[in-house]
Amino acid sequence: MGGEMAIAISCTAILLFGIWIFVDGYFQGAKEPGHICPNCHSIIKPREVESGSGWITLLLLFFFVVPAIIYSFWRSSTRKNTCPTCGAPNPVPLSTPAGQAIAAKVSGS
Ligand SMILES: [Zn+2]
Numbered sequence: 001m002g003g004e005m006a007i008a009i010s011c012t013a014i015l016l017f018g019i020w021i022f023v024d025g026y027f028q029g030a031k032e033p034g035h036i037c038p039n040c041h042s043i044i045k046p047r048e049v050e051s052g053s054g055w056i057t058l059l060l061l062f063f064f065v066v067p068a069i070i071y072s073f074w075r076s077s078t079r080k081n082t083c084p085t086c087g088a089p090n091p092v093p094l095s096t097p098a099g100q101a102i103a104a105k106v107s108g109s
Pocket of ligand 1: 037038039040041042083084085086087088
C-alpha cells in the first residue's frame, strides 16, 4: 500500500536534485572575473573550493536522498573563494569600495 507512491516520490526528488546540482554547477562556471587578489593584486576569476567531495554527494544521493541534500548544503556553506594565481583566500570583488581601493593602490604605485 503506497509503496509505489513512495518510490515515485523518491525518483522525482532524485531527478530534481540532480537538475539542481547541474544548474548550480553551470552558474558557478558562468561567473565573470572581476575580483582582485589582496595578496598578489592580480585581477582574477575566483576559484571556488568546497570541503568534501562531489562523489560522496552522489553516493549518498544514490542510497539516501535526505542526507545527500544535507551534505550538499554543508558543502555549499563551506565554499570559499581563492585566488587561482597565489591561492590566497578571499579575493575582493572589484565592484566594492575595498576592491577599488586595492586596484587604485596597485595602478598608482
Ligand atoms: Zn593572488
